[in-house]
Each structure stands twice: as C-alpha cells, then as structure tokens.
Amino acid sequence: VGKIPWWKEAVFYQVYPASFKDTNNDGWGDIPGLIAKIDYLHDLGVDCVWLSPMFESPQKDMGYDISDYQAVYSRYGTLSDVDNLIAACHARGMKLILDLVVNHTSDQHPWFQESRSSKTNPKRDWYMWKPARYDADGNRMPPTNWRSYFAGPTWTWDELTQEYYLHLYDTSQPDLNWENEECRKAIYNEAMRFWLDRGVDGFRIDTVNKYSKRTDFPDAPVTMPGETDQPAAEMWCNGPRIHEFIREMNEQVLAPYNAVSVGELSNTPLPSQVLPYVSAAAKELDMVFEFSTIRLGTGGPFHGKYLYREFPLSELKAYVATWQQWLEGTDGWHTVFCENHDNGRAVSRFGDDSTVELWEASAKTIALWQATLTGTIFLYQGQEIGMVNMPKEWPIEQEYKDVESLNFYGEAKASGDAERIRKTEKGLKILARDHSRIPMQWDASPNAGFTSAGVMPWMRVHDGFKDLNVEKQEGDDESVLRFYKKILKMRKEYSGLFVHGAFRPVLQEDETLFVYVKDDQGSEESGVQVNKRRKALVAMNFSGQPASLQEHDLDVAATLGCKHGEELLLVTTLKKNDFSRMEAGVLKPWESRVYLNF
Ligand code: ISL
Ligand code: CA
Incomplete structure (x- = not known):
C-alpha cells in the first residue's frame, strides 16, 4: 500500500493578502497580519495556506501583474516577513504555497522593458511580438481578431518598435513567450527556485493551460457577429506544446523540490482534456482547478461573462457528478472548491442570503457539501464564516475596483444599449470578482477589525459586519464557523469516505x-x-x-x-x-x- 501524499487529505485555505488583515494601518492587509492569524487558521483545521500574489507589482490586476518575482510588494511587507511566515506555518506543521504567475508579467517588469526597447534586444523574443495587418483602406489592424479576457483585443500596439505585443489579459500584462527556452529557464530560476530555496512548499499555478499558443496565429471564427474582437480561447488554451512545457517545469523544478502543485485550468471543460495534466503517470501537476461548477450562472467566459443566468439545481448536480466521477479508474486526482478571489461568494450564488435564518442554514449546507466531496478541499478566506456578496445598493463606479468588472461595465456603457447596461449591472452584482475581495470580517469593531478605526480600507467593509464576523461566531457553538471546524474534523476522521x-x-x-x-x-x-x-x-x-x-x-x-x-x-x-x-x-x-x- 503506497503512502498517501500529504496534500490529498490536507485542507487548503486561500488568503488574498490585500483583504485579510492590516497591521500597520495603511488600509491594506499585509503579511504580518497573516502571521498574526496563523493560529486562527490552524485552529480552523487548515493544513496549507495558499497566498495570492504578494510580489512587487503595479497592481493593475491585484498582483497578477508582477514586476519583480523576487521582491515583496512593499504594502504587504518584506522578504523577511515571508521568511517569518514560512517559519510560522512550519512551526505548526502547516505548509505554505505561493501563487506562480508566469503566463505573463507586468509591463513594468525589467524583462518586458528590455524586450520592448528594440527589435534586436536579446529579450525581444521573451514576449510575443507581431507586425500589424492592414485592411483594404490601409488601416492598421492587430495580427488577429482575438478578444482578451478583460475586454478589447489581445494585442497592443507599441509605438517605439512599431509592432503589437500579445496579452491575454490587461494591456499591462504582456504574455511571456514560452517557446523561448532562455525565457523558460529564467522563469524556473527567478520565479520558482528562488522561493522554493526559501522554504515554500509549492505553488498554485495561475493560468497553467495557456503557456502554449497557436503560433500560426489564425483568426478566430466569428461567434459574436458585429464585434471586432472574437472569443478565441482555443487559440491559447491547451495549446500544441502545453504538456511538454509543464512536464519540463515538473522535471526541472517541482519534482526535485518535492513541491506540491495545483494548476488553474480555465476553458478546459472536458475530463479527457483535464486528465493529461493530473494523471500521476504524466508527471505534470498534482492537482488542478476545473471551473464548470464555479462558473455556473455566468453567461459565458467572454462578452457574456457578467450576464447572469438562473440555473436549476439539477445543472449544478450534473457538473458535480461529472467531476466527482471522472477520475474513477484513473491515476488522476482533483480538487473541491466553490469560492476563490475571481468569483462571487458561494452563499450568495448557490445558497440563500435573503434572511439570517436561510443564510446560516445554507452556509452550513455549503460547508457540508464541500466537506463530503472527493478530492483535496480548498477554502477561500471568509467562506468559513459564510461571508456574503457586497450589498446590492453599493454603486459599481464607487465601490468596485477590479479591472475586469470595470472594463466590462465600461464596455456595456459604451455600447449605449440600455438593456445590456442593466443586465451587466445585475450580473456584476452577483458575479463580480470584487465580492470576494472586500475586507475579512474579524469582529464588530469599526472596520470589522480588518484595520483600525478611522483608516480608509482599500475596499469598503461590508455593512453587515457587526452581525457577521469571526469573533461573534467563535463564541456561538452553532455558528457557521464552528460548523466548519466540526465538519473538517469529520472529513479527516472518515477520509476514506469523504476525501x-x-x-x-x-x-x-x-x-x-x-x-x-x-x-x-x-x-x-x-x-x-x-x-x-x-x-x-x-x-x-x-x-x-x-x-x-x-x-x-x-x-x-x-x-x-x-x-x-x-x-x-x-x-x-x-x-x-x-x-x-x-x-x-x-x-x-x-x-x-x-x-x-x-
Ligand atoms: O474568465 C476568466 C477571467 O476572469 C478566466 O477564465 C481566467 O482566465 C482565469 O480565471 C485566470 O485567472 C487568473 O489569472 C488572471 C487573474 O486576473 C486572476 O485573478 C487569476 O486567478 C490573470 O493573471
Ligand atoms: Ca497594511
């Protein structure tokens, strides 16, 4: 009987550093704040913390735009804070994984600064540059008609060298060119080995299925008539060399360090596509996040992402059944989660937050649901107290900060189509990434104990924090929080059944x-x-x-x-x-x- 890897029965917990706990009163959470709460997490039953990006960054996409892989964003702390965090986790028998964001960098990263400086710069080929196309009237056009995730084209024109660069996300997030071996080596050294050498236990790997693009750059078929930019995920998801790249990363970095890996696999809806990433024999990734369930109710990954669609329970159940059963008889492994920093709160989407009674009952049911499913469980900060979406009355322009929400909203408004604007507003109020990014609710003191009274937090604190916070729930043995503790214990006690x-x-x-x-x-x-x-x-x-x-x-x-x-x-x-x-x-x-x- 083989030994079970630690990460299968472990409880993972995602921390979004900006919103967890502020200790120096600048309105932003920080690493010392996370260290101060490690005992809280340990007591909850957490075995491994996944810390979302805390690297140097201009914060155009909340740290998923990294300008220095080896430095800590100053608001979050210092390298020695990270060392202390690693030590604090390990002292309690816990582990720490970081977010690995290497599909793209920030446009402020020195690699990109060099790459854009001239066509002959040695790092020119570390990013994806292409000449313009011209239409019949001689107007300049991007090399392809691909629409980016955050609205607008995937290509931005660079005046200096008169070429376009590729970015699947924001224009400030240029895509690295994984075809270039030197670039891959630099990623392994600077973004990975550097942190593994300091003692981190592995990575949550951002957009792991998008490193290999179609390098013949065809136009995407027109599926949104009348739009300039067309959905084109098949041009960069699960591309021709993707498994080769991930195998190399595993062989050269992950395996030698015995590092755990969980890859983010959006736009990969078929079990047959997922298995090659997580089959133990393939030696690529330990685990992946597959998104069918968490994307329920969204109109689609692109233009319609924020058009809310009601869905029957049977649809939710069908996805759960498919993904719970897909690896039977295989050597794959998978994950259980219903929240992260890119989606609305589970209790507001899958449960019912309309009254206190229904909120509490449905938050516990979500806990029970997650804790009884097969795979490795991941919780997102605040899920354990049943945190809910932002109040519907909060105006989008003032309270929403996410580049994706604001771009989609801006795009809808620019269309001048009143119906589309109304639907986008409604959708954002349920589905926006902002909902999970408001400050953690620790207690009933001003600013919910996230930061001190009188400090302006980077995002507004939920109006309902006096009734919904950690301290209140710690003291109530029938609270959502106490239920999570109980059910996570039950999950481990009967791991043969539930895990x-x-x-x-x-x-x-x-x-x-x-x-x-x-x-x-x-x-x-x-x-x-x-x-x-x-x-x-x-x-x-x-x-x-x-x-x-x-x-x-x-x-x-x-x-x-x-x-x-x-x-x-x-x-x-x-x-x-x-x-x-x-x-x-x-x-x-x-x-x-x-x-x-x-
Ligand atoms: O629709 C999407 C974008 O919201 C997803 O399919 C997206 O590709 C996927 O969720 C990637 O997300 C990750 O990378 C992004 C970052 O903004 C997200 O926060 C992160 O989780 C770019 O780095
Ligand atoms: Ca702070």
Whole structure:
C-alpha cells in the first residue's frame, strides 16, 4: 500500500493578502497580519495556506501583474516577513504555497522593458511580438481578431518598435513567450527556485493551460457577429506544446523540490482534456482547478461573462457528478472548491442570503457539501464564516475596483444599449470578482477589525459586519464557523469516505434535494487501509422549503444497504434547539444531514 501524499487529505485555505488583515494601518492587509492569524487558521483545521500574489507589482490586476518575482510588494511587507511566515506555518506543521504567475508579467517588469526597447534586444523574443495587418483602406489592424479576457483585443500596439505585443489579459500584462527556452529557464530560476530555496512548499499555478499558443496565429471564427474582437480561447488554451512545457517545469523544478502543485485550468471543460495534466503517470501537476461548477450562472467566459443566468439545481448536480466521477479508474486526482478571489461568494450564488435564518442554514449546507466531496478541499478566506456578496445598493463606479468588472461595465456603457447596461449591472452584482475581495470580517469593531478605526480600507467593509464576523461566531457553538471546524474534523476522521470515496449520485433530476452516496470502496485504489466497508448518505435540502425524503422515495437505510434503524446520523446542520422538532424524514429549509451505515 503506497503512502498517501500529504496534500490529498490536507485542507487548503486561500488568503488574498490585500483583504485579510492590516497591521500597520495603511488600509491594506499585509503579511504580518497573516502571521498574526496563523493560529486562527490552524485552529480552523487548515493544513496549507495558499497566498495570492504578494510580489512587487503595479497592481493593475491585484498582483497578477508582477514586476519583480523576487521582491515583496512593499504594502504587504518584506522578504523577511515571508521568511517569518514560512517559519510560522512550519512551526505548526502547516505548509505554505505561493501563487506562480508566469503566463505573463507586468509591463513594468525589467524583462518586458528590455524586450520592448528594440527589435534586436536579446529579450525581444521573451514576449510575443507581431507586425500589424492592414485592411483594404490601409488601416492598421492587430495580427488577429482575438478578444482578451478583460475586454478589447489581445494585442497592443507599441509605438517605439512599431509592432503589437500579445496579452491575454490587461494591456499591462504582456504574455511571456514560452517557446523561448532562455525565457523558460529564467522563469524556473527567478520565479520558482528562488522561493522554493526559501522554504515554500509549492505553488498554485495561475493560468497553467495557456503557456502554449497557436503560433500560426489564425483568426478566430466569428461567434459574436458585429464585434471586432472574437472569443478565441482555443487559440491559447491547451495549446500544441502545453504538456511538454509543464512536464519540463515538473522535471526541472517541482519534482526535485518535492513541491506540491495545483494548476488553474480555465476553458478546459472536458475530463479527457483535464486528465493529461493530473494523471500521476504524466508527471505534470498534482492537482488542478476545473471551473464548470464555479462558473455556473455566468453567461459565458467572454462578452457574456457578467450576464447572469438562473440555473436549476439539477445543472449544478450534473457538473458535480461529472467531476466527482471522472477520475474513477484513473491515476488522476482533483480538487473541491466553490469560492476563490475571481468569483462571487458561494452563499450568495448557490445558497440563500435573503434572511439570517436561510443564510446560516445554507452556509452550513455549503460547508457540508464541500466537506463530503472527493478530492483535496480548498477554502477561500471568509467562506468559513459564510461571508456574503457586497450589498446590492453599493454603486459599481464607487465601490468596485477590479479591472475586469470595470472594463466590462465600461464596455456595456459604451455600447449605449440600455438593456445590456442593466443586465451587466445585475450580473456584476452577483458575479463580480470584487465580492470576494472586500475586507475579512474579524469582529464588530469599526472596520470589522480588518484595520483600525478611522483608516480608509482599500475596499469598503461590508455593512453587515457587526452581525457577521469571526469573533461573534467563535463564541456561538452553532455558528457557521464552528460548523466548519466540526465538519473538517469529520472529513479527516472518515477520509476514506469523504476525501477518497467513490461518489454515487441519487435523485439526480430533483430540483430541491441534493443527494449522493459516498462509498469507501474507492479508497482501496488510493491506498487507504479499509477495516470496514463504510457508506455515507449525504442528503441536502437546497431550497427554502421543507423537503420530505419519503415523498422523494428516498429510503435512507435501504440506500445505505443496512437494516432499518441501523443508519446513524453522523452530522446535521440543524440547530440543537431544533432537534426535538426534527422529523426523521423531512429536511427543513436548507437543512442537510450525513448518515452512515452501521
Ligand atoms: O474568465 C476568466 C477571467 O476572469 C478566466 O477564465 C481566467 O482566465 C482565469 O480565471 C485566470 O485567472 C487568473 O489569472 C488572471 C487573474 O486576473 C486572476 O485573478 C487569476 O486567478 C490573470 O493573471
Ligand atoms: Ca497594511
């Protein structure tokens, strides 16, 4: 029986440094603030912190635009703060991973400054430069019709050398040219080995599927008639040399350091496309983030990204079932997450934040849902207290800061189409990346304890922080936070079921109940010693109405394959004072339970 790698059963927790905890009263979170909260994370049950970019950066895209891989953004701290953070994690048996952003740099990075300085500069080829095209009237046009992620073309004209450079994201984020070997070597040394040598345990790897582009640069087919720039993800996602590049990175850097890796795989919706990245035999990545579930309700990755679309529960369940089952019988591994810094809050999207009761019940149900799924679990800061989206009344122009939100909004306004503007506003108020970026709510003091009274935080603190904060929930043994602690412990105690188990959907078409069976038969494959064949039935009410199991023909004991009376209630989201009124076969609004066979 092989040894299970530590990262499979570990609980990962993403920290967005700007919004976690400010210690020097400049309104920005910082690394000393994270160090001050390490015991909080340890107590929650976190094993590994993923720290979003804290590198030197002009902050056009909140640090995903790096101008120096080996320096820390001064508002976040210093190199020695990072050393202290590594030590603080390791002293508690925890690990730390950093964000590796090497698809692009900032345009302020010295590599790009050199590259743009002349066509003969030795680093010219480290980025992707192309001459202009001209239309029939002699007007200059970009080399292709590709639309960038943040709206507008993927090409920006550079006056000095009279060529365009490629950028999949903002114009200030030029794409590195992975075709150039010297460039790859510099990435490995400066962005990776430098940090691994200081003791970090691995990386969350940004946009890992986009290093290899179609180098014949064809135009994308017109799928948005009337628009100059067309969606073109197939020109740069999962490109011709992508697996070669990642294998090389693994062989030369990740494997020698025994570093853990989790790659971000957007625009890769098919299991058959994902497996080559995470198959153990392929020696590329340990884990990946696949986005079908977290993108639910968005109109599409490009133009329609912020047009909200209502979706039935069955659609959510279908994605979960597909991705829970896709690696059965393979040597792949995957991740469980429903929040990150690029999406609205889960309780406002998949749960119900319309009343205090429904908020609390649905936040716990989301916790139970995540903690019972197979794969490595990732939490995002604030998820553990059920943080919600920004209030709908907050005006976009004043309170939203994200380049992507503001570009989409600007684009809608420029269209002059009132309907499109209205829909974009509505969509942003549910889906914008800004929702997850407001300050962490620590306590009921001014500024939610994120920063001191009188300081202006970089983003506004949620108006509801007095009722929704860590301190309040620490003191309430039925709070969302205490429930997370409990359920993360349960997940580890029954790791054969919840981390490794086989997933079987039940009642897949139902629009109220979300039900599945976890069976630890799957865990034998993953090398876990199984003493007793266990099964768990996870029954969750994803609605504001009571739901009767009987009416759904759901027989708990029979589904678990045990005798009646031999099913054990392992955990419920119900409050203790509701127990007396608990009806065996009826789930209250957003109530959820896990039963075990005996
Ligand atoms: O639609 C998208 C952009 O919102 C995604 O498909 C995107 O490609 C993906 O989420 C990449 O995100 C990562 O890289 C970006 C950065 O802005 C995000 O914050 C980061 O998570 C560029 O570095
Ligand atoms: Ca600060």
